[in-house]
Structure formats: C-alpha cells, structure tokens
Amino acid sequence: MQKREAENVRPRLKEYYKTAVIPKLMEQFGYDNPMSCPRLEKIVVNVGLSQAREDIKVVDLAADEISRITGQKAQIRRAKKSISNFKLRQGMPIGVKVTMRRDRMYEFFDRLVSIAVPRIRDFRGFDAGAFDGHGNYNLGLKEQQIFLEIDLEKADKVRGMNISIDTSAKNDNEAKALLESLGLPFRKIKEQQPSKKEQIKK
Known part of the structure; x- marks a missing residue:
C-alpha cells in the first residue's frame, strides 16, 4: 500500500510547474490553453571521456557517478568510426550519458x-545566450562535486559535464521564461559575455 502511494506522489517541481508556472506563462504570453504552455521534454547529461583511450577504468567510474547523480543507469557512448590522428578506434568508449x-x-x-x-x-x-534558437538550452558544469550524491573521498578526479535541456517552447524567449520560472538562474544582461560575432566586430 505504501509503495503504491509513493508511486502516486508527484515530484515537487512538477507540481509547482502545474500550479504556479503554467498560470504565469499563460499570462505572460497570452495562452488560452494550459496545454499550449512550454514545458520540459527531456534532459540529457553527457560526460566526455577522452582519457578513456589510456585508462578504460574511467568509463566505469564516470558511469557510476552520473548514475548516482541522475538516479538512472548511464549509457556508454562509443566512437562511430576510427580516427587515426586521435588514436580513436571504432567502438571505443568516448563518454557516458543519461537521458531523463x-x-x-x-x-x-x-x-x-x-x-x-x-x-x-x-x-x-x-x-x-546558450539557447539553440529552437527553445533548447545547453549548460556546462566544471565539476561533479557540486552534487551531494558524489562522495568526495571516492571521486578519482574532477569531472565536468554538459547538460542539454529540451523544451516544447516555440522560441528561445519562451524557453528562457520557462527555465527561469522553474528556478534556473541566468546572468544579468550587463554581466553577459559578448557573443563571438560581437567579439569579431571589436
């Protein structure tokens, strides 16, 4: 009975999205139907492992860390083709990822x-400025130790990761409003780094 009740418990943030974020987005963008509001669709956590060419053990270590961080078993990404200049063989592990x-x-x-x-x-x-033009966002984290699931004494090295957040938003502006409403903090405009195009113009 307790297990069934636990399975019916909606995640806190999902409940917040339905009760607070949807009404806010409907007012902000003039939606008539709650189903039209942008929503999260999937999150992909990816860790590149160039050092796996020298030490295959890092694949298992990274996979274990990402599995604990996400609560889902990590999948190993393998090279689709060989590249001699990088000493890369087809099928060689090059990273781990989780899709949630x-x-x-x-x-x-x-x-x-x-x-x-x-x-x-x-x-x-x-x-x-890290949106892709289609309502999806990519962010990079420099170290895995910021997650409480990581035991600092057992971590073999500092390992960064890329997190891709896919949304149903029609554009980047709506996606940003969604992610901000869900708690993702963005830098203030004055603190934003100039884009590559702006740097070239200078």
Missing part, C-alpha cells in the same frame, strides 16, 4: 537548481 524524461527529469532539475547550482563557487548565473 517525465518524473525523473523533474526530480533531477529540482536537485540541480535547488542544491547543486548554489554550491558553485563565485556563481553569477548561466549564460542566456
């Missing part, structure tokens, strides 16, 4: 913005 959807996605995002991100030293917010 539905409740697990909301649970991870909640831990990310509520616990992990506040532990980043000298953090001023994420780059608002």
Whole structure:
C-alpha cells in the first residue's frame, strides 16, 4: 500500500510547474490553453571521456557517478568510426550519458537548481545566450562535486559535464521564461559575455 502511494506522489517541481508556472506563462504570453504552455521534454547529461583511450577504468567510474547523480543507469557512448590522428578506434568508449524524461527529469532539475547550482563557487548565473534558437538550452558544469550524491573521498578526479535541456517552447524567449520560472538562474544582461560575432566586430 505504501509503495503504491509513493508511486502516486508527484515530484515537487512538477507540481509547482502545474500550479504556479503554467498560470504565469499563460499570462505572460497570452495562452488560452494550459496545454499550449512550454514545458520540459527531456534532459540529457553527457560526460566526455577522452582519457578513456589510456585508462578504460574511467568509463566505469564516470558511469557510476552520473548514475548516482541522475538516479538512472548511464549509457556508454562509443566512437562511430576510427580516427587515426586521435588514436580513436571504432567502438571505443568516448563518454557516458543519461537521458531523463517525465518524473525523473523533474526530480533531477529540482536537485540541480535547488542544491547543486548554489554550491558553485563565485556563481553569477548561466549564460542566456546558450539557447539553440529552437527553445533548447545547453549548460556546462566544471565539476561533479557540486552534487551531494558524489562522495568526495571516492571521486578519482574532477569531472565536468554538459547538460542539454529540451523544451516544447516555440522560441528561445519562451524557453528562457520557462527555465527561469522553474528556478534556473541566468546572468544579468550587463554581466553577459559578448557573443563571438560581437567579439569579431571589436
């Protein structure tokens, strides 16, 4: 009975999205139907492992860490073709990743913005220019130790990761409003780094 009740418990952030974020987005963008509001669709956590060419053990270590961070078993990414210049053979492990959807996605995002991100030293917010033009966002983390699931004494090295957040938003502006409403902090406009095009013009 308790197990069934636990399975019916909606993640805190998912409940917040339905009760607070949807009404806010409907007012902000003039939606008539709650189903039209942008929502999270999937989150992919990816770790590149170039050092796996010299030490295959790092694959298992990284996979274990990402599995604990996300609560889902990590998948090993393998090279699709050989590249002699990089001493890369087809089928060789080059990284690990986890793709999350539905409740697990909301649970991870909640831990990310509520616990992990506040532990980043000298953090001023994420780059608002990292959207892809289609309502999806990519962010990079320099170290896995910001997640409480990582045992600092057992971590073999500092390992960064890329997190891709896919949304149903029609554009980047709506996606940014969604992610901000869910707690993802962005840098203030004055603190934003100039884009590559702006740097070239200078």
